[in-house]
Amino acid sequence: MNDTTQPTDFVFLDAPPGTPVATGDEAIQRLCDRAIEKLAAFYGINDVDGALKEVASVSGPRRPTWSYFKNKNKFGFLYGILTNSPDQNMRSDYASKLYWTLGTASLPAPGTNEEKRCLDLLYSRFIYPFKQHGTGSSNSTPHESLPSTPGGSSTALASNALNPGQGNFRSALLKRDKVCLFCWGHRQLDAAHLIAQKGGVPVTLVIQDLLDRAGLDSTYRVQNGVLLCKACHGEFDALRRYFDVEDGRLVAKVVNLTHPNPDDEDYIDAVGVIQDTRYGKFRRNAYFASRTVVVDENELPSHFAVYFADDDVSKHPNRTAVSFHKAACLIWKLAGAGDDDDDDFTDGGGSVDGVLARVSDKLRSLEADNEGSYGTLRGLDDGE
8 A cells, every 4th residue: 555645844943042143244144154064064065166066067957856966966056045045034044944954853864855855845945936847838928929019019018017917918028128138039929937927826825925025916017027039938947047137237147057167168159149149130120229239248248238128117127036036047056957967757756846735834934034119120030
């Protein structure tokens, strides 16, 4: 007879009563450093930087099948959470939980069921709301060619502001962005979500918390979306491209899967694809003539300027949602899990959705409460 009993959810330990709460950047950094020391000892890591470089040098699995992850991959995943959490409150909370949990028998050893449940819980919080597995994407409406009204309906943004939904999400993004924000392509455009639109009770709890933190009331708000071509959307959902904020403005970036090696051939090729496409449009069409292809040709050739057809910054991507997606990219990179290999396996514990169903009650308690006309684009044949 098969045992159908579900394993208990993992519970992090909080600091003992009376322990001072880390506040301020320096205190939080010290707490994170102590937690990283505990992590390194737990996984037998003597050289942190060397371990991260080694993880980045080989392909790793993309799914959270922890039996396929070496200790260095799992260390990189948890290290990434401590170094890339989107805000200081989250960073302090997880550093404290990991520090005190690793100091007890609550997490007895690598490879145990307790460790797997701990990793499942963190994956469901930091990665799953932003990443897609396999074919199809619940992070977008289906891609298609542009409608007969280029750039979306004139009332799309107003409609989305009043009652955001799947019906006006894409048309609002077409009106605001007009072209792919990465490569400036105008064919097969997707309405991509920053915080994903996914079904299921446990996922909904996580996503609702993320939306609350971002000050959004729906995943279909135009501020939670970006317009991307099919190719760029695939890279975005695979956590290999993201948006960042520099000097007060959005820039688009490619994840360097090495740690870091700016001369990595795959990274240079990925950046070059965007550069070449943008330069081609810049030279061939007046619509792009006033745009800057990259932020700085000499210093930042991989940082791409982001432009919006609608200048109303209140409708632009929500900066907190942008930071969540960026964090997911950088955390998953540090797990060595950014490649395409070994993507079709399961870990005996069921699907990712099944794993999430077992941790739904713990999700909330996991953290402390603390330009120009678009008509010039319509007849282009850029060889895309």
